[in-house]
Amino acid sequence: MKTNGSAVWSGGIKDGKGAISTASGAMKEHPYGFASRFEGKPGTNPEELIGAAHAGCFTMALSLILGEAGLTADKMETKAEVTLDKLEDGYAITAVHLTLQASIPGADDAKFQELAAKAKANCPVSKLLNANITLDAKLA
Incomplete structure (x- = not known):
């Protein structure tokens, strides 16, 4: 499977403007620039x-892993807080903190934590990022 996103930029870093789009059309020419970023x-x-x-x-990966364990979530909500830090040689994404709130009938907390950690380690985006990825998972 292959998909893509695209960006167009005009101007300098502070006065320039850009637009980001996705191949699916979910995001079409959505504006971005220095002011929206910083x-x-x-x-x-x-x-x-x-x-x-x-x-x-991460949430889709956890759904798969839950299914393999014979569990199905009623609802899962995940927030990913991405940290962009200024370093000596420019900027870098240095961390991602995942916060998960889940309702999973039949799951105990120990099993839930094990499966959530497995999803964090193995989802394709986690594998892509070269950052410290942390997770807070709460079973409702």
């Missing part, structure tokens, strides 16, 4: 897109 202005930024991708990937 100043909290409207628009998106690569870090929040990575966070959304990681949250989605």
